[in-house]
Amino acid sequence: MPIFNQSIRRKIVGIALGLIVLMLVTSILSMVMSSQVGILLDELTNRYIPAYGHLARANIRSLERSVALRRMVMMKMQAPSEEEAYAARLREFEEADRKIDDEAEAARTLINAIIDDSRTPSDNAGLARIETRIETALTELRQAMNEDHAKLLKQVDDKQMTEVRGTLEHLDTLRDQFNQRIDTIRADMLKQVFASTRTVIGRQHQAIVISAIVTVLAAIVGFAFALLVSSGITRPVRLLLAGTREVEAGRFDKTITVSTQDEIGELAAAFNRMTEQLRHNERIRETFGRYIDPKVVQGLIDRPEVAIDGERRVMTIMFCDMSGFTSMSEGMTPRGLVRVMNHYFTVMSGPIRGNRGIIDKYIGDAIMSYWGPPFIEEDEQALLAGIAATEMVDQVPALQKQLPDLLGIRAMPAPCDLRIGIATGEVLTGSIGSELMMSFTVMGDAVNLASRLEAVNKVYGTRILISQATADAIGARLELREIDHLAVAGQSAPQPIFEVMARAGAxxxxxxxxxxxxxxxxxxxxxxxxxxxxxxxxxxxxxxxxxxxxxxxxxxxxxxxxxxxxxxxxxxxxxxxx
Incomplete structure (x- = not known):
């Protein structure tokens, strides 16, 4: 999807903008519906209810006019006649009569305004009928009363009291008829008010429901959109985390699928390149592990300054040699000799590495190895070297039986055996060599002594000889036998040498x-x-x-x-x- 090809910043901004748009849409919709409800409320408050009020006051004005008429008659009938009071009552009568017209006209104006307003729903036909009925009632009342009023005034002037009473009764009848018609109109108008009120309440409820629905939909859409985008961010992050844990555990075959083109996608691609480089480095390490002990490689990676500067440490050195190798190799083909030596080194290297030793190099048919910090603890090195030596010696009988089969002959031309020399002492560890090629190795008197002890086995007819320092470090954990006080070539001070006979108690x-x-x-x-x-x-x-x-x-x-x-x-x- 195109959205996943954007940067994380754009995704986050997009989420924010989307939520803002949804919020604005919800707010605008709520405002529109609220404004519609407001228009309906305004019409109900300023038109329907006032129109009904004007009709109600028209009834009141009709009563006021009737009262003013009677007072006017009373003033005229008194002896002597009170012309000023009569004139005042006449003005009240005329004012009340005018107010009836004003109230009716105001009601009609408001009703017509409701009919003409297209923004609001209303019963225009019913309102039009009400407006017509108001006009009709007022016209008919005016026609009937005008005649009776003129007749009444003439009768009052002529002091025709009997006729005056008859005319007043007729006027009351007309007034009652007018009031009844107005009451009927008011009842119909009240129905319109109630209908408008129901409309307002319905629209208000509808606005609330729609606003709630739109808000919920906006929340759902916003959440789904945010979830969709965030999953596009978090899923690659989780994959990166899982891949990182795989790398931390030493497994470099984890590849992350790059599904986005944002920063996390670039990070995933970089992670894949990193794991590919780590796999490449691991293949190199495995390859060079056949030439350089993997522990040395890892130690140099962890502490490169050791290779550059060198250190002095107490270590245990072992030299192992195959006796009879020269005479045995004279009758072998090159291929047969390589096969034999590879098998011999494989068999003898197993106990060394199995006991955490470091194979320094293969010299002809000899193996040089060492034990010591930082690869193992200092108090374990001598014992592990002695155990490795005993296990190597234990492999000799099987090796003697395997060599003829490797060469395709019935018997070896010369017997083979093993000679091992072990010495413990302070040595220098570091990278030794030229600018073109270097080797991480150990140097010192202990190395020379171990080499000499390996050769001294020929003098004493032994297989494993160790120095006094090595014997002191082993103690009673192996079965040792002191062989002699010996000063090897290159040393002036003699020291005891010991033979490793077996494991403790064996x-x-x-x-x-x-x-x-x-x-x-x-x-x-x-x-x-x-x-x-x-x-x-x-x-x-x-x-x-x-x-x-x-x-x-x-x-x-x-x-x-x-x-x-x-x-x-x-x-x-x-x-x-x-």
Whole structure:
């Protein structure tokens, strides 16, 4: 509809103007009908009722004339005759006679005015008959009385009292006849007054009813018009609100139908463009989420200053590597190698992301990931990293069975296993790189230590090694075993390193015996009681045959027996190579 293509301002002004027009129409109609009622009331008040009054006074004037006539006769009949009094009564008689004519003429004039007024409904035929009857009655009265008056005056002058009485009686009869005719005319005139009154009352009632109906219709039309226009405004607003809530909930597929060309229509079109851009950005985010962890992307969106300025935070770093990858990859086709690596990264990335870790990068067959603020709380990071490591190790047996099927061979050319190193410490987080390409990553001693611990697994034959800071943060929430005091390449001060054996309470009896014997052996080893240490390490191997750390430590004892450590030896082992 064209009305919906207008601006909101024009719609509101249109509603206001429409309501004003309806109000004006109602007011004008009420004024017209009130004026018509006023005209009828004016006619009733100034014509009908006065005309009736003139007829009533004509009766009175007739009586006054009769009284004046008798007084005049009385004055003439007295002895001696009072001529002055007679003349006064004669004047009264003539005045009363003239007033009868005046009252009758005034009544006729008003009746003719009613008949001539085309603005008001009236019984013109009935009024015309009344006017004619008044004229007839007056004419007939005048003709009859003029003769009797002249006769009466002559009889009075001649002192013919008997004849005077007869003439007076005849005059009274004529007067009564005239009064009766006037009374009949007045009765008919009263009917006309009542009819006019009913007309006025009816018109007034009609005006009230019509005004009420028009007012109600105007209100209904105005309300419908306002409702129609306002719905054209509020409906898109409600759609915008619903769309905004969808966007707030992260659903960007909501599209609003643009049904108007006003400001709200423009806003709806802008909203659709915004959601399209958000969908586009979400597709970009999903695409880059395969290259950059989505949590990092969201973190950079929420706090872009972190990427620019960098921050120092305590974080837990993990390095994961596949052992035997080099020999395994030598006999693979490029396509087979890509298939294997993609499957391997998919399987190993699941526990990391499942435990709220951030995958920083894939390096060859290695995975670098980290835990820490602002992505998780600081007191949870070490435990989550340890849990992720145990879950990754749990995936190794299934992975070893799946790889031959992926390559289409019966058995792998070389066994594969997993090595994980975890360290906790202060690192620098921020965007590192060139002007052309940058990467949000972490840097620091904890990163280097985690990388070294991953490699140290080869020395001890372990799968998961963690730093002392990580072990302190985990506490008793995982089953740990201290392996050695170690100074990795690049570090001068040795520190304890620990193996993550299992979740809390998940150790078998053999593993628990292994940990106890190994702790006893490690204490004897650091105290240079190598015979006692050898016996305890062997006891550990009896509990869990093939335990890598026990074998490594027995090899060191053999070296120390051939070449004892120097005086002041602190029981630590130092690695010169990475």
């Amino acid at each position: 150790l078998t009896g053999a593993q628990d015996s292994l940990r106890a014997h190994y702790a006893e052996a490690l204490a004897a080893y650091r105290a240079r009681r190598f015979d006692e240490a050898r016996a305890a390490f062997n006891a550990a191997l009896e509990a869990v045959p093939g335990d890598g750390p026990s074998r490594t430590m027995l090899g060191r004892i053999a070296q120390f027996e051939a070449k004892p450590p120097e005086e002041g030896w602190d029981g630590a082992w130092r690695l010169e190579q990475k």
